[in-house]
Amino acid sequence: MLSKREKLKDHKLHESRMLVQPTPTGTAILPRIGIGEEEMRNLATLLLIFGLNTWAQQPKAKPLSSPEPGAQVRAEFFRAYSAKDADAVVALYAEDATLVSDGETFRGRNEIRQWVKSGLDQGSTLEAIEPIVEKSSGTLAYAAGRTRRRVGSIIHLGQYLIVMEKIGGEWKIVQHFALSVGEIPAANAAPSAVPMLPDQLSVEKWFVGNWICEGEQHASPTAAAVKFIDKFTFEMALDGSWLTYHVDQTKGPLQGKRTLIGWGTWDANAKLHVRRDMNIGGSRVDMTALGWNGDKLVFAGYMTANDEKLPIQQTFTRKGDSAYDSALIVTGAEGKPMEWEEESCRKVGR
Numbered sequence: 001m002l003s004k005r006e007k008l009k010d011h012k013l014h015e016s017r018m019l020v021q022p023t024p025t026g027t028a029i030l031p032r033i034g035i036g037e038e039e040m041r042n043l044a045t046l047l048l049i050f051g052l053n054t055w056a057q058q059p060k061a062k063p064l065s066s067p068e069p070g071a072q073v074r075a076e077f078f079r080a081y082s083a084k085d086a087d088a089v090v091a092l093y094a095e096d097a098t099l100v101s102d103g104e105t106f107r108g109r110n111e112i113r114q115w116v117k118s119g120l121d122q123g124s125t126l127e128a129i130e131p132i133v134e135k136s137s138g139t140l141a142y143a144a145g146r147t148r149r150r151v152g153s154i155i156h157l158g159q160y161l162i163v164m165e166k167i168g169g170e171w172k173i174v175q176h177f178a179l180s181v182g183e184i185p186a187a188n189a190a191p192s193a194v195p196m197l198p199d200q201l202s203v204e205k206w207f208v209g210n211w212i213c214e215g216e217q218h219a220s221p222t223a224a225a226v227k228f229i230d231k232f233t234f235e236m237a238l239d240g241s242w243l244t245y246h247v248d249q250t251k252g253p254l255q256g257k258r259t260l261i262g263w264g265t266w267d268a269n270a271k272l273h274v275r276r277d278m279n280i281g282g283s284r285v286d287m288t289a290l291g292w293n294g295d296k297l298v299f300a301g302y303m304t305a306n307d308e309k310l311p312i313q314q315t316f317t318r319k320g321d322s323a324y325d326s327a328l329i330v331t332g333a334e335g336k337p338m339e340w341e342e343e344s345c346r347k348v349g350r
Helices: 011-016 037-056 069-082 086-090 108-121 199-205
Strands: 018-023 026-031 093-101 104-107 125-137 140-151 154-167 170-185 209-217 226-237 242-251 258-267 272-279 284-289 296-305 308-318 323-331 337-349
Touching: 069 086, 069 125, 069 140, 069 154, 069 170, 086 108, 093 108, 104 108, 125 154, 199 226, 199 242, 199 258, 199 272, 284 308
Parallel strands: 093 170
Antiparallel strands: 018 026, 093 104, 125 140, 140 154, 154 170, 209 226, 209 337, 226 242, 242 258, 258 272, 272 284, 284 296, 296 308, 308 323, 323 337
8 A cells, every 4th residue: 555655676675564454353464565546445445344343342442542643643634624724634644645535546645635625615524533543663553443524414424544654754644545434414403504605705795785776778770779777676695695686777768667687696616606687578698707806897698588699798897885887798699799788876775
């Protein structure tokens, strides 16, 4: 279970460096040899299932010796993961360490960092690392045990086996095997618990309130220019995870009518702000934005009306905390962009 850096070059050295592993009757000596990925997974599974089941049958676990490197690494791992410090977690691994987690293999610190960040990004909290065995011999050590990791209202149960080597005076993880063994609901998780919302929703939250917008729809080859006054109402809904809004025209050709309803949110997978507007008459607009760039927020996408799907862009320009201008550009079927609509809006209440 070694990296290429550690493969032995001759038989004599091969025999001199042995790794001690637990067995039901005592201690077995396993040579440190390079093995394939499939064999590595099988060995990890066998060691975890067989070893942990054997230790679990003991009437009472003996106190673990605190100077063991496994205890030191375990404490550092728990502290770094709890602090959501991915760099500190990854620093516990050797440069060419290998991690096998539920059938996936991660080689080297860069790939292991991805594994760590994936857990942290989903809001994972490490509740406990319960050691079963932590042993060392010379410059080699191993540790095995159980983990409890919480994501939302679910507790993920796991088992682990790590092999460590003293490199440059420091203990580093060279092999790490992690297996999921089940899930249970968290005892103190409320059924209606509010999820942690991403910071990016501050873009949507900025619009919350009532706005009066004075605007003009520019003349087109088929219609004259029209001036209007709209009232926009923006609200956060579904525990603050979506921005919903509607527009009521207070002056203009559609006075007294609700002309638009829509919603927007942050798409964490696409890493974009997404929105959909549904207009009176049946047309709709689907657009995305990266977020504020200074005082400008640019949405781009398509307007679908009847059998046409036209590129569209809307630029919001903040003017302090209580006003903004909006400019809408539509690209016609002939491919020529044209200024469609402009508005100046002021906030009039929450």
